[in-house]
Amino acid sequence: MASLGDLERSVMDLLWDSAEPLTANDLRDDLAALGTDAKELAVTTVLTVLARLEKKGLVERERSTRPHRYAACSSREDHTVGLLNEALGSAQDREAVLARFIGGITADEAASLRAILDSVKSA
Amino acid sequence: MLLTSYFLAALAIALAWPTPLALSKAKWITRAPVQAVLLWQAIALGGGLSMIGSMLVWGLTPLGDNLISALHGGWRLLMGDPGVQYPGVVHLFALSTAFLFGFHLVLTLIRAAWRTSRQRAKHRQLLLLLSNPSETRPNTLVIDHDMPVAYCVPGISNSVTVLSRGLLTQLTPEEQQAVITHERSHLDQRHDLLILAFTAWNEALPWLPTSKLALEAVRQLIEMLADDRALERVNRQTLLKAIVTVATAAAVEESTSANNSANAQLVGMPGGEVSSRRLQRLLSPENSLNRPSRILVLTSTVLLLACPTGLLIAPTLLSWN
Numbered sequence: 001m002a003s004l005g006d007l008e009r010s011v012m013d014l015l016w017d018s019a020e021p022l023t024a025n026d027l028r029d030d031l032a033a034l035g036t037d038a039k040e041l042a043v044t045t046v047l048t049v050l051a052r053l054e055k056k057g058l059v060e061r062e063r064s065t066r067p068h069r070y071a072a073c074s075s076r077e078d079h080t081v082g083l084l085n086e087a088l089g090s091a092q093d094r095e096a097v098l099a100r101f102i103g104g105i106t107a108d109e110a111a112s113l114r115a116i117l118d119s120v121k122s123a
Numbered sequence: 124m125l126l127t128s129y130f131l132a133a134l135a136i137a138l139a140w141p142t143p144l145a146l147s148k149a150k151w152i153t154r155a156p157v158q159a160v161l162l163w164q165a166i167a168l169g170g171g172l173s174m175i176g177s178m179l180v181w182g183l184t185p186l187g188d189n190l191i192s193a194l195h196g197g198w199r200l201l202m203g204d205p206g207v208q209y210p211g212v213v214h215l216f217a218l219s220t221a222f223l224f225g226f227h228l229v230l231t232l233i234r235a236a237w238r239t240s241r242q243r244a245k246h247r248q249l250l251l252l253l254s255n256p257s258e259t260r261p262n263t264l265v266i267d268h269d270m271p272v273a274y275c276v277p278g279i280s281n282s283v284t285v286l287s288r289g290l291l292t293q294l295t296p297e298e299q300q301a302v303i304t305h306e307r308s309h310l311d312q313r314h315d316l317l318i319l320a321f322t323a324w325n326e327a328l329p330w331l332p333t334s335k336l337a338l339e340a341v342r343q344l345i346e347m348l349a350d351d352r353a354l355e356r357v358n359r360q361t362l363l364k365a366i367v368t369v370a371t372a373a374a375v376e377e378s379t380s381a382n383n384s385a386n387a388q389l390v391g392m393p394g395g396e397v398s399s400r401r402l403q404r405l406l407s408p409e410n411s412l413n414r415p416s417r418i419l420v421l422t423s424t425v426l427l428l429a430c431p432t433g434l435l436i437a438p439t440l441l442s443w444n
Contacts, residue, residue: 012252087274101273110370
């Protein structure tokens with residue numbers, strides 16, 4: 001049986017790749033189609049995973065339909081950009097959270113460094 | 124006791140203002156980043172100790188000749204022993220200030236640590252959904268994005284290095300080695316704890332401009348430390364090329380994204396003069412600091428910590444009789 005973390009990931013992947021919102025049953029079938037120990041997977045497990053994802057703000061639930069349908073809040077690309085912005089942004093306490101490779105180098109410095117390296121190369 | 128408290132107060136003032144100012148301008152720090160980082164820690168710790176210690180010792184003066192007897196006197200006073208002389212409002216005020224200040228420092232540190240670990244957990248959670256483990260490197264995740272990015276998320280047992288696909292395609296294997304060794308050394312040497320402590324110090328004492336100086340200086344120094352580790356594996360040219368590729372991409376990204384990132388840049392990277400020192404020392408290498416000077420720096424570091432600690436334990440060391 002896959003861990004909840006792995007399931008969360010598979011569910012998010014399915015929702016991100018899907019053009020329209022999915023029900024828990026759709027998701028269970030899709031997960032089964034992926035082939036990983038699917039027979040043991042109950043719809044209630046999928047619902048648990050979805051509830052967790054909803055709590056984390058990653059998934060939205062459409063309550064107007066029965067059964068409820070679920071969709072990803074924002075695209076995979078948006079989330080990736082968000083993560084990278086967090087990594088690149090220079091908020092006050094960010095560097096305590098993450099350590100960046102280019103910590104403390106400004107755009108101007110990058111440009112002048114490039115010029116210096118280019119001149120070395122061509123010399 | 125009285126003399127000791129005056130001495131500690133003088134030390135606190137020296138460590139709060141002129142010393143950090145001088146150290147932030149010192150030229151030698153790029154030649155001995157390890158010793159410089161240690162000295163900054165001693166200044167912050169020694170400064171805090173002597174600040175609290177001076178008030179504590181002064182407040183306890185009427186109660187005894189040394190800290191032990193004074194604390195004993197204080198205890199008897201609290202127990203309602205009529206034989207003990209009441210210390211007076213001013214002394215009580217100094218004592219409460221010392222305790223409040225100590226609590227304030229500790230609480231700020233705890234709050235900062237809690238906030239940081241929560242943000243990290245949140246970041247890690249999203250990371251697990253969006254990245255794949257590297258096939259070739261342990262404890263490394265690869266994010267699917269064209270921009271060359273490398274960073275690490277520190278943790279007690281779950282530290283992880285994050286690389287973007289762009290980094291793996293745009294950098295040569297040697298340059299990747301430079302980036303990864305740099306990031307690993309941030310994790311191995313637990314630089315995040317250092318930054319956490321100085322961030323908390325800066326938050327606890329926002330009215331003290333030198334706490335900001337210290338944070339900036341330590342940020343730069345840890346980059347130098349990590350660069351030095353990377354240089355053990357690759358040459359300068361390779362490291363510089365890796366830096367310029369990653370930094371240029373990040374700069375373009377920042378200038379094209381929303382205008383609040385311009386603000387963010389101002390907040391996070393002040394002092395162009397200081398920040399470029401990391402690059403200057405890579406472009407024109409300097410010899411590391413000679414042995415006597417290094418020993419001198421280390422001795423001052425030890426003294427800065429030993430003096431206030433020793434005087435707190437035995438305030439009578441400094442007395443006329």
